[in-house]
Ligand SMILES: C=C(CC[C@@H](C)[C@H]1CC[C@H]2C3=CC[C@H]4[C@H](C)[C@@H](O)CC[C@]4(C)[C@H]3CC[C@]12C)C(C)C
């Protein structure tokens with residue numbers, strides 16, 4: 100009888116814990132995505148595993164494959180269908196790193212990193228600024244709220260467009276923020292139509308950087324500024340060091356505290372998330388394949404941390420450029 104009671108109590112506790120993980124626990128910063136709502140963007144549930152397998156074989160392809168560049172935007176689109184919900188759930192609405200600031204929360208450090216971009220390009224009321232590779236619009240909302248400039252975001256991923264528009268509306272910022280689905284290698288904007296531009300950890304997805312930078316140059320007005328925070332190898336990276344090459348290859352093939360500390364100390368959360376995702380996939384709430392996507396992200400976090408600790412990689416190299424003013 101006693102062991103039955105013990106079993107019952109244990110079961111009830113497990114059920115309560117599961118309910119808490121799945122239904123209560125939201126994303127780290129702004130609650131908006133719950134584990135029970137994890138989807139794979141615009142991919143239907145039964146196609147997630149196939150899409151993940153295709154994405155993975157593309158990612159692992161031999162480097163020299165001819166004609167690959169043209170396929171990159173489609174694979175990036177698939178990648179963001181697979182990861183967007185997991186990012187929102189486990190990281191928040193801003194899909195980038197920030198310098199960690201003593202005494203500030205992750206959310207505040209993220210916001211400060213974003214509004215610094217707006218200040219650098221001199222965004223102000225009445226300006227029209229383009230966010231190149233806007234994700235679900237975390238940076239766009241912080242920048243619009245801070246500068247009162249109009250921000251137009253572009254992303255290749257339809258699902259992100261929908262998420263960003265929903266978030267903009269809920270934040271009461273839809274009058275200032277517009278989101279467009281499109282390829283930043285061929286932007287659907289006229290020449291000289293923006294007073295400023297920024298991109299946060301997005302242009303690394305361009306197979307040929309000159310194409311995206313050429314497009315940004317084209318859409319800027321003469322004299323306008325563009326700021327980029329981007330993934331780069333640092334001067335410590337040695338191309339003849341096998342370990343360096345391994346870390347960088349695995350993570351990249353497709354001044355405050357360390358940017359990777361948030362990732363490093365998230366390990367317990369990853370295990371918790373892994374259990375949640377596995378249970379949800381096993382009972383059919385999350386699409387099959389979600390566990391593989393989540394494991395891929397755990398590996399990514401491990402290599403990013405190693406790259407940060409060794410000082411051979413930075414996701415926030417800053418470049419500020421001005422389009423020459425007309426004579
Ligand atoms: C710049 C990119 C994205 C940068 C980051 C926003 C993401 C890079 C790695 C991602 C994550 C890794 C581990 C995940 C964890 C296993 C899961 O439980 C919860 C989500 C993660 C923390 C996830 C969050 C986003 C990242 C930090 C591009 C260029 C790829």
Ligand SMILES: C[S@@+](CC[C@H](N)C(=O)[O-])C[C@H]1O[C@@H](n2cnc3c(N)ncnc32)[C@H](O)[C@@H]1O
Pocket residue numbers: 172175179192193194195231232233234235236237238253254255256259281282283284298299300301302304305
């Ligand atoms: C890591 S996310 C960063 C999102 C956003 N800048 C942020 O910080 O939250 C990269 C973004 O670049 C977008 N992207 C990648 N390649 C693209 C392309 N060819 N055209 C348009 N957007 C692209 C992705 O869809 C995604 O929104």
